[in-house]
Amino acid sequence: MQVTETLNEGLKRAYSITVPAADLDTKVNEKLVEAQPEIEMKGFRKGKVPMALLKKQFGQRLLGEAMQETIDGAMSKHFEESGDRPAMQPEVKMTNEDWKEGDDVEVSLSYEALPTIPEVDFSPVSIEKLVVKPADADIQDALDNLAKSAQNFDAKDGKSEDGDQVVIDFLGKVDGEAFEGGAAEDYPLVLGSNSFIPGFEEQLVGAAAGDAVEVNVKFPDEYGAEHLAGKDAVFECTVKEVKAPATAELNDELAQQFGAESLDALKEQIVDRLGQEYAGAARAVLKRGLLDQLDDLVSFELPPMLVSAEAGQIAHQLWHEENPEVQGHDHPEIEPTEEHTKLAERRVRLGLLLAELGQKNEIEVSDSEMTQAIMNQARQYPGQEREFFEFIQKNAQAQQQLRAPLFEDKVVDYILELATVTEKEVTKDELQAAVEALEDE
Structure with a gap:
């Protein structure tokens, strides 16, 4: 096998590798000899198939393997001897595209080598x-934020505001007919939480305990339930209680809510x-x-x-x-x-x-x-x-x-x-x- 350097410029390297046809033939024969004892073929006992017949039957496939192994071996030997480490996957090309069995194999190998890293003295750093x-x-701020996130609500008089919680009974109807999943009792809804379909919560702002509110909305076109998607709906709501957000007290009970x-x-x-x-x-x-x-x-x-x-x-x-x-x-x-x-x-x-x-x-x-x-x-x-x-x-x-x-x-x-x-x-x-x-x- 012959390896010839064709480029050595900066970190760029290129080589021409020639694998003689005789070397490939030898490698194929070695593979056939190794495999012969285990091969069975009609008309022959196991291990007694003639070499010429084996070569005719398996030679082409083994030739491909031999070419790949030889080129891989040449690359490994080159990197071991040169000390080069390719920065990325080397490019390997067969250059004699008109190759036929019996010809030498000519391959080009090109890559960029990793540079030599200089020794560094870190003492001046x-x-x-x-x-x-x-x-x-900072600790108090964190406690206050936890208290706010506890989301406690206290009953209040008067009308609801954005951020308040209203406890409601509701019944939803489409085309005058109640639909499955559209009713609940004593439901705690935080106004402004956007937990209901668009337009629902806004119509409950300003309501007081005891009020009956008719909420008119339209289900989104992409709503999960196909039979409701894009439909107009009316929800008959009864406001049972209005509660204002209250910050939880900083005590052991609050701590236990957060696993302490x-x-x-x-x-x-x-x-x-x-x-x-x-x-x-x-x-x-x-x-x-x-x-x-x-x-x-x-x-x-x-x-x-x-x-x-x-x-x-x-x-x-x-x-x-x-x-x-x-x-x-x-x-x-x-x-x-x-x-x-x-x-x-x-x-x-x-x-x-x-x-x-x-x-x-x-x-x-x-x-x-x-x-x-x-x-x-x-x-x-x-x-x-x-x-x-x-x-x-x-x-x-x-x-x-x-x-x-x-x-x-x-x-x-x-x-x-x-x-x-x-x-x-x-x-x-x-x-x-x-x-x-x-x-x-």
């Missing part, structure tokens, strides 16, 4: 870690939750600051195809964010801009750097870390956790999507251990401003 301690006011044993225990939960939220936001700010410094600290040649693919992905993602009404991908081709390419270069540069650091320092994501990540993700699909687990187990790409950010965070932690990190205590508003600054960039 100095980064500030923002620290926020939950303030009493007491109000003090609920406060502790809030402190823990706020602490985790602040720590997560501060981590995002810290990580961005570190990556900004690394981007300025390192410089090396980038594989053009890798940058182009990343720029295209960025442009496509941003286009869909700006056009959320388009769900599929049947849209015009999206051309990356200079800004997209610049962002792609940063991502590729940092991605290659972090990958190299992780590999050199044997940083890995453990099975237990992956399991925890899967469990955290599965909680977003209540009732379907098992199906989610099975999907992840069978989908290598989904596993990689979960593994990649875990690996990146572990490499970031490794760098932070080598850098100078100082803590700075700030307020919640200052942290929020820092997070918003990230989003504006």
